Amino acid sequence: MTKKITLRRHIENNGLILIALMMVLIFWVFDTLSSGPFLTRAAIAALVIIYGIFTQGLINSRKQALEEKERTQQQLIQTEKLAALGSVAAGVAHEVKNPLAIIVQGVEYLKKALQDDALLADVAARIEKSAIRADNIVKALLGFARQIAIKTEEADIAPLIDETILLVDHQINRKHIRVEKQYASGLPQVVMDSSQIRQVLINLFMNAIEAMSEGGVLSIRTGPAMGEDSQPLVQVVVSDTGEGIPEDRLQKVFDPFFTTKDKLGNTGLGLSISKGIIDRHQGTVVIESETGRGTFVTIGLPASRIEKSAGPNQ
Ligand SMILES: Nc1ncnc2c1ncn2[C@@H]1O[C@H](COP(=O)(O)OP(=O)(O)OP(=O)(O)O)[C@@H](O)[C@H]1O
Numbered sequence: 001m002t003k004k005i006t007l008r009r010h011i012e013n014n015g016l017i018l019i020a021l022m023m024v025l026i027f028w029v030f031d032t033l034s035s036g037p038f039l040t041r042a043a044i045a046a047l048v049i050i051y052g053i054f055t056q057g058l059i060n061s062r063k064q065a066l067e068e069k070e071r072t073q074q075q076l077i078q079t080e081k082l083a084a085l086g087s088v089a090a091g092v093a094h095e096v097k098n099p100l101a102i103i104v105q106g107v108e109y110l111k112k113a114l115q116d117d118a119l120l121a122d123v124a125a126r127i128e129k130s131a132i133r134a135d136n137i138v139k140a141l142l143g144f145a146r147q148i149a150i151k152t153e154e155a156d157i158a159p160l161i162d163e164t165i166l167l168v169d170h171q172i173n174r175k176h177i178r179v180e181k182q183y184a185s186g187l188p189q190v191v192m193d194s195s196q197i198r199q200v201l202i203n204l205f206m207n208a209i210e211a212m213s214e215g216g217v218l219s220i221r222t223g224p225a226m227g228e229d230s231q232p233l234v235q236v237v238v239s240d241t242g243e244g245i246p247e248d249r250l251q252k253v254f255d256p257f258f259t260t261k262d263k264l265g266n267t268g269l270g271l272s273i274s275k276g277i278i279d280r281h282q283g284t285v286v287i288e289s290e291t292g293r294g295t296f297v298t299i300g301l302p303a304s305r306i307e308k309s310a311g312p313n314q
């Protein structure tokens with residue numbers, strides 16, 4: 001699969017040069033038959049090759065510019081979506097929160113009152129389930145709206161990871177998941193809003209755990225990286241050996257409310273909220289996956305430019 005793509009890319013990027021070389025070969029054969037002077041043949045051949053190389057260069061740079069434009073547009077669309085969601089989120093969530101609280105409390109009372117009637121108790125239980133799900137969505141929306149502003153400080157990433165993984169300890173143990181940590185030493189501090197980055201890490205850990213129904217390995221690696229404009233970054237790679245994400249779904253995972261999980265608490269907001277937080281930190285996030293093998297999420301957060309005094313990071 002990878003080989004096919006590489007070969008196609010190769011032909012796309014160098015097609016004109018290959019055509020030019022073939023033209024030279026054909027020309028050479030005809031020319032040899034008519035036996036012209038060697039220098040003329042060599043000069044024409046060189047001209048055809050140079051023409052091929054220049055034209056291919058032009059086409060490649062135009063193609064690169066178009067790809068870059070498309071990427072920027074996709075990013076803009078994503079940012080717009082999040083901004084629009086942010087502005088309606090607060091209003092809607094606020095309006096819906098109080099009526100929902102009354103429904104949840106009321107159904108709790110009804111469930112107790114109807115416990116002798118199996119059919120009605122079941123109806124009440126289903127209403128309660130749906131109301132709790134709606135309540136979770138509202139809470140996530142309110143959280144999302146509140147997180148618009150970030151308060152940054154400079155802090156080490158490793159202690160934050162250690163502290164956050166403890167919050168999902170229960171789920172990790174229940175599924176017999178092995179956690180592997182590999183922290184680079186001497187990393188610079190990160191310019192971040194720790195409570196919001198904690199939220200991002202929880203989302204990533206939970207996604208990894210939820211993807212490994214049969215257990216597996218949750219691995220967390222840190223290291224230095226370089227962003228665009230040579231901005232120094234601290235990279236955190238969270239990977240799992242879970243079910244993976246099919247290619248057609250990979251485009252959608254950052255969309256608000258996109259979820260493939262049919263559970264009470266899953267709103268499909270985890271990754272879009274996380275992306276919003278990382279964008280506000282001027283960081284980067286990339287997700288790579290292979291169905292049946294697992295998923296890698298790589299986040300890059302701005303590193304402090306102040307040199308770390310001494311010693312490893314942890
Ligand atoms: N590590 C992963 N492995 C497999 N699929 C994943 C992984 N991370 C995300 N996904 C896919 O992306 C979808 C969106 O993820 P996201 O975290 O935004 O929402 P969610 O996990 O479904 O719901 P919530 O985060 O609200 O609990 C998931 O439903 C799942 O299909």
Ligand SMILES: [Mg+2]
Nearest residue numbers: 203207270271
């Ligand atoms: Mg999630």
